[in-house]
Amino acid sequence: MKQHIVVIGAGYAGLTAALRVSRRHRVTLIDPKTEFSERIRLHEVAAGRGSTGVPLRELVAGRDISTVTARAVAIDLDGRSVSLDDGTVVGYDRLVYALGSRTDTASVPGAADHAYTVERAGELSARLAGGDGTVAAVGGGLTGIEVAAELAESAAGWKTCLVTGQEPGAGLSPAGRRHVTAALERLGARIHADTRVTAVHPHGLSTDRGEIPADVVVWTATLTVPSLAAEAGLAVDARGRALVDATLRSSSHPDVFVVGDAARVSAPGIGELRMACATAMPTGAYAAEVIDALSRGRQPAPFRFRYLAQCVSLGRNDAVIQAVRADDSPHHLVITGRPAARINEWINRYTLGALNAERRRPGTYRWAKPLRTTAPNAPLPPLRKPVEEPSGRRVLFGK
Template sequence: MGQKQHVVVVGAGYAGVTAALRVSRRHRVTLVDPKECFTERIRLHELAAGRVGAPVALRDLVAGREIDTVKATATSIDPDARTVLLDSGTTLTYDRLVYALGSSTDTTGVPGIGEHAYTLEQARELSDRLSRGSGTVTVVGGGATGIELAAELAESAGPWQVRLVTGSEPGNGLSTAGRTHVRTALERLGVRLHSHTRVQAVHSSGLSTDRGELTGDVVVWAAAFAVPSLAAEAGLRVDERGRALVDTAMRSLSHPDVFVVGDAARVTVPGTGELRMACATAMPTGAHAAEAIDALAHGREPKPLRFRYLAQSLSLGRHDGVIQPVRTDDSAHRLVITGRPAARINEWINRYTIASLHAERRRPGTYRWAKPLRPAGAGAAAGAAS
C-alpha cells in the first residue's frame, strides 16, 4: 500500500478531469477551475451556431469521488515550495501537481484580433450576435476548427453569408480524398473559400489581406492556439510555444513533481512523434499521468506512455463529415469515410468522450485508449494518441 498523496489538478478540461478521476482511486484530489460547468470544447462550433447542449456541472462529473472542486483561477505556481496560489487568495500545497490548463485561441497573430474578432472562447456571444441581423461572417483558419466552424455556421446561420479564409488549403493534414471532400462540402453549404490568403490585420469592417481587403460584418478568429504562460512563469522547462516539456510519464523535465497533460504539454512518443493538441491526446495523457503518480507513490518507476491515433474526425455540419484514418505515425491513409456515416461516427466520438468521463467516475481505471500493436522500441512504430 503506497503513501496517500494530495494531488492538486489545475484545469478541469478533458485532461484534468480524466487525471483527477483516475488518481482519486487511491489519493486525495483538489480540482481547480474557474468554471462551474465543464466546457465541451469539441462542441464549441456547435454552440457558436446556436446549438446549446445540456451543461454538465463539474461537481456532477466528479460526484462520489474523493475530489474537492475549487472554483478559482490558478495565478502562480511555486514548484520548489510545492504550492499553487489561487485568485481567491488561497494557497494550495501539493505532493504532486497535475497542470492541465489547456489552450485558447492565439489572438496575437496579427493586429486587431483582440479588438475586432470573436474567438471560440466567446462562442455564446458569437451565437447571440449572429441571431441578430444578417451580413457576412468571416472565419479565419483552415485547420479542423475553422473548417468545422464555417460548415456549422453555413448550415445553421440563416441570413448570414459565410466566408472561410486560410493561408493554405483547408484540411492540410487530410488525404487528397479528405481535402477534396472538405472543399466539396464547403461549396455545397455555400461557404466562400479564400485559400492561400494571408491575413495582415483585422479591423472593424473586416480584414486586410495580402490579396486585398475583405469587408464583412463579423470576423471569427480560429487560426491558432496558444497555451497559458503559467508554466513558463513558474520556471518549468517549456518549448518556444510555452508548452511544458515532459517525459513519457508526463513529468515536467525540470520539475518531476509536476505532471503536465493535454494541450499544455509537449509530448513526444516514439513512432508517432509530437502529439497534436487534441481531446484525443488530452484524455490519454491525463489518465497516464494519474497512473504514473500512483506508481511513484508505490515506489515503482512509471511506465512510458503507449498511445496511437486511429483517425482524425471532422464534422461538416450535422449531416456530413470526414473520418480520416491515420497510420501509427499519424499520417493520413489514402481512404476516408465521408458523408452521413462520418457525421454519425463524429457524433458518437463526441458522446463517447463525456460517457468515458462518467464511466471513469463510476469505476476509475476503466478509460482505455488505442495503443500501438508493438511496444516502443520493438522496431515498429510506437505511438500515442487516440
C-alpha cells in the first residue's frame, strides 16, 4: 500500500532514503537548505575551491518527492507528525530521521567563540583570502588531516599547523600514518602531536604543552548530533544518537527509522559503525528497503554492512587509501600519492553519481556486505608484488 514517508534531513542518508523509497511511496523531504551539501568536500571549500552545493530540486527531479525548505523543530511521535519552523505540521505514516551531525565546539572553552568549523567553510575561505598568518587545525582525525593538508597546499600566505591529542590518523595502519605525517610535512604543515587543547582564544590555543599562537583556528575535534531525537522522546545514547534495532527502526518507536550520523547503528561482526558518508548512504538505502518490505507485509532481513577502505585526501595530488577489514580495522594495504588522489576523487564523484543514479532508477545503489561464509576479520588475499609507478609517486603495498 502506498504510504506517506516523511524524511527529515537531506544529507547523504536522508536523500538516499528518499530517492529509494519514492519507488513505491509518496515522499516529503524536509531540510532548511535548498541545496544538497557535499559535506565530504568541505575542506576543499575552506581552501577556496567554491561551493559544494547541488540544488535539491535537481537531485529529486522526476520522483514523487515534495521538497520542503524548513527546519524540523518538534516530532509528535504519538500523533505521527513533524512540526516545522515555519509553523507547518506534516503528518506521516513513517518517518525517516536523518539529521546528521555537526562539529562539537562545546567541549573546550573558547572553541565556539573563536574557532571556525567545516560547517562554516565558506566564511573560513573568505577570512583566509588575501590574508596571512598562522592557521591551526585542531583534531588529528581524518577531517582535521584533510583540512590541514588542503590549507597547507592552497592557502597562500598562511602557515598551517595541525594540533592533535594523538598521532595524526591514529586509526590508520603504520604505513598510512607515516605517509600522512610525511605528506603534511612536505606541504609545510607543522604537526603538534600528543598535544591536548585546553582552551581557544582570539590569538591561538592553550594546550597541555603550552601556548600555540594562531591567527585562525579551525576546530574539527569531535562531532555532536542534533538534540531533536532526545527532545521528541526517541531512545538515545549518551551522545544523543538514536538507538535503533537491526532494521534501523528506533528501539523505542518502530514507526521511526533513524539513519546516517544521527543513529547509533551496530552491524554483526563489526559493532558500532562510525559516522561517515560510507555508512550514511547504505543505512539510508537499507531503511527504504525495510519500509518497502513492511508495506508489502514482508519481514525485512537485518542490516548487513562491511567496510572496505578509509580515504584521506592530502591536498589535490596526494591521498591515503587505507584498505580495512570488514570491521574497519586497518589492513597493511595502503595506496598513496597521485594514484590515491585519483581514487579518492573518483570515490567523491561516485557518491554524487550514485545519488543521481538512484534518482533515475531507484534501487541502483549497492553497498558492500560481508560474505555470509567469510568471518568479519578474514584477511585480504595475498598480494603478488608491490607496484611502483614510473613517475616515482609511490603505490605502497606492505608495512
